[in-house]
Amino acid sequence: MNAPTKSPIKDKPLRHPGQSLEEARYKLFEDKLETPLMLAMIFVILTAMEWWRYLWARPPNPYIFTVLTVVLVMFAAWRVWKTRPQVHALKQGAEGEKAVGQFLERLRESGYHVFHDLIGTGFNVDHVLIGPAGVFTIETKTWSKPVRGEAKIVFDGEQLTTVGRVPERNPVVQARAQSSWLKGLLAESTGRNYDVFPVVVFPGWYIEQSNDCLRNIWVLEPKALTKFLANAPQKLEPDEVKLASFHLSRFIRGT
Known part of the structure; x- marks a missing residue:
């Protein structure tokens, strides 16, 4: 039996631009469209069934539809049960990315350009920083914390372990792949060779590591x-920061 866990995000993130419009759009669909569309679909099916019985003069036979209904209800219940953990993980991950993103926005005052949710082929980069210290890709991992005990991640320079377990997918490998991809993208678009440094952040966790582990990647709270x-x-002059940011902005707008 798995130990109980909790979200590492203590406070809800601040609202993001356009959130009210998004919520209004979803609420409009739920309140004004979802019910009439479902009713219309149900009555189309019922009407088609009545016409079929009328044209073919067949007596009603509830057994077939009862069996189908039971099967569909069981399938729906199974799908809801299987999907709940995914929905919870997506919600927790989204909250973590928003919280980290809002924290990163403060770095604009220090001369950094901040980008969120870059879409690649089959993957995305959560955040990118471009500023005086260089170019950084930032991968956010909102891992559930144990309800009891210390929320500690141990990093040896290559592998992460938490509560004595190794994750199935190594975020370090993922972060390095993202930085390599962005390095190639900037080289192709700007014609210059920008070093891109990978960062992995874990909201709400304590990271145990040695200084030697920080040479090629940062794993941080x-x-x-x-x-x-x-x-x-x-590492970068202001004109280099502007050049990289300009081309990255063009890429984002084009995806």
């Missing part, structure tokens, strides 16, 4: 990122 950036040497 989001609040530590500001200190790491402040201590990092300057």
Whole structure:
């Protein structure tokens, strides 16, 4: 039996631009469209059944439809039961990305350009920072925390372990692949060679690692990122920051 867990996000993230319009759109569909569309579909099916019986003069036979209804209800219940963990994971992941994204927005005051949710082929990059310390891809992992005990992640430079377990998919490999992809994208679009540094952030977790683990990738709690950036040497001039940001903006608008 799995140990109980909880979300690492303590407070709900701030609202994002356009959220009221999105909520109004979904509410409009639910309140004004969903019910009449479902009723219309049901009555189309019932009407078709009545015409079929009328034209073929067949007596009603509830047994077939009863069997089909039972099968469909059981399938729907099974699908809801199977989908609930995915829905919970997506909701928790979205909350984590919003919280981290809103934290990163503060870095604009320090000369950083911030981008969110870059879409690649079959994957996405949660966040990108371009500023004085360089170009960074940031992967957010909103892992559920244990209800009891220490919420600690141990990083040895290559592999993460949490509560003595190794995750099925290594976020370090994922983050490095994302940084490599962005490096190629910027080289192709700008004609310059930008070093892209991968970062993985875990909201609400304590990260245990040695300084040697920080040479090729940062695995951090989001609040530590500001200190790491402040201590990092300057690698890009303002014109280089603007060039990379301009071309990345064009790519985002084109996807």
